[in-house]
Amino acid sequence: MINLGILITLLFAGYFCGSYFEKKHYKSIIDREKLSSKFPVSSFTWKERKKFDPPPEYEHSKLFIGEMVVASDYFKTFVGGLRGMLGGRLKTFESLLDRARREARLRMIHKARDWGAKEVINVKIETTNINNVNARKGSKPIIEVMVYATGLK
Amino acid sequence: MSTYKPTDPLPENINRSSEHPLFTFASLLVQVVILLGVSFLILYLAGFLLAKNISMDNEYKYLNNYFVSDEKAKKGDYSDLANQLWEMSTTKNNVKFNPGTLSGTPNAFILPGGKIFLTSGFLKQTKSENELSFVLCHELGHFYHRHTINGLVTQFIVGLFHIVIGGSNSSAGLTGLAEIFVQSSYSRKQESEADEFALGCLNNKYQHINGYSHFFKKIKESDEGMHDKYFSSHPATEDRINNLKKIISDKGLSAEGELVPFKFSKEKKRSD
Numbered sequence A: 001m002i003n004l005g006i007l008i009t010l011l012f013a014g015y016f017c018g019s020y021f022e023k024k025h026y027k028s029i030i031d032r033e034k035l036s037s038k039f040p041v042s043s044f045t046w047k048e049r050k051k052f053d054p055p056p057e058y059e060h061s062k063l064f065i066g067e068m069v070v071a072s073d074y075f076k077t078f079v080g081g082l083r084g085m086l087g088g089r090l091k092t093f094e095s096l097l098d099r100a101r102r103e104a105r106l107r108m109i110h111k112a113r114d115w116g117a118k119e120v121i122n123v124k125i126e127t128t129n130i131n132n133v134n135a136r137k138g139s140k141p142i143i144e145v146m147v148y149a150t151g152l153k
Numbered sequence B: 001m002s003t004y005k006p007t008d009p010l011p012e013n014i015n016r017s018s019e020h021p022l023f024t025f026a027s028l029l030v031q032v033v034i035l036l037g038v039s040f041l042i043l044y045l046a047g048f049l050l051a052k053n054i055s056m057d058n059e060y061k062y063l064n065n066y067f068v069s070d071e072k073a074k075k076g077d078y079s080d081l082a083n084q085l086w087e088m089s090t091t092k093n094n095v096k097f098n099p100g101t102l103s104g105t106p107n108a109f110i111l112p113g114g115k116i117f118l119t120s121g122f123l124k125q126t127k128s129e130n131e132l133s134f135v136l137c138h139e140l141g142h143f144y145h146r147h148t149i150n151g152l153v154t155q156f157i158v159g160l161f162h163i164v165i166g167g168s169n170s171s172a173g174l175t176g177l178a179e180i181f182v183q184s185s186y187s188r189k190q191e192s193e194a195d196e197f198a199l200g201c202l203n204n205k206y207q208h209i210n211g212y213s214h215f216f217k218k219i220k221e222s223d224e225g226m227h228d229k230y231f232s233s234h235p236a237t238e239d240r241i242n243n244l245k246k247i248i249s250d251k252g253l254s255a256e257g258e259l260v261p262f263k264f265s266k267e268k269k270r271s272d
Helices: A002-035 A046-050 A074-086 A091-115 B021-052 B056-063 B079-089 B120-125 B129-144 B147-165 B169-206 B212-222 B237-251
Strands: A061-071 A119-131 A142-152 B100-102 B108-111 B115-119
Touching (some): A002 A074, A002 B021, A046 A119, A061 A091, A074 A091, A074 B021, A091 A119, A091 A142, A091 B021, B021 B147, B079 B169, B100 B120, B108 B129, B115 B120, B115 B129, B129 B147, B129 B169, B129 B212, B169 B212, B169 B237, B212 B237
Parallel strands (some): B100 B115
Antiparallel strands (some): A061 A142
């Protein structure tokens, strides 16, 4: 009974903290995305980009990397564990990956603009699972997303 | 030649579900509870059938020395009494009992295979042989009704269940709760069956059942109000006494009679 009580408390704490931080993070992401919405970001290679009209005239290029590591909360992990028994769409983890990807992209753009880039091309996105559910009992899923691209000026 | 024009940000809820997390949680919980419940029930029934197919002789033959060997549990003073009680109440004479003693608070239990243990706490407060016989009979009742082997198989299945789904800690809490309910309700039924056997057994030996209630008075004093009715494996003492009284009046057993004095040594027989 005590274990069950602890479990329910952790679930509540996980749910409320997780929802609060997620809401806050999404607000910040959406605001910053609006600010950089006119900044050109594409996945074209330089060869492809050159064919556009008018042809680009840049003198410098540099690699920019943006990263974010995000951890799940107790509630999301619990629901993920239940989902792991039945199979299907892991809805609670989707927002984690979404947040990590968008945050990493924004950080990359931020660095590129600081350098003075006029646009970034050749955007690549990589995801790493730092820690997975079944690795060891009690471990939490932690996801790292890395976005890298070439800035041009 | 094509032109490049930056686009507006994508709308939300494309890469993430708009479903409320609590709704996801609730629907998953219901599905998992149904899944676990059904699989537990199937395993439980399979175990019940398995336990039924193990004969009492085989249980005795293979398990009597399995948990505690005869060398470890030295022959106590109570073997003759236990065997006499068993032979008076049943026709299954291949089984021999050899109760051992342990130190501890008043308690008595039987292991699968028919090894009975009495605690020094229990022996200390025992005033008459009738009382000891009642407790021995109760444990023999568990063996007679095959509760020991059923319990062993149930434990095995629960253990199996734990190993298989133990990997995800989400499910551990759920199965834990289910186990408490399943085991305690089964145990309560078993206790009343054993009590019924014990009364018959006591009556066979002494032609009356005087002395049985002293034991209950003692446990009532020692754990008054400690047990929650639905989470205790032993039925609340009051329930048990009422159940016993009902059996006594149904069978017309005599509650009056002379008590045989307790003539055994009250010291515990082994130190380990």
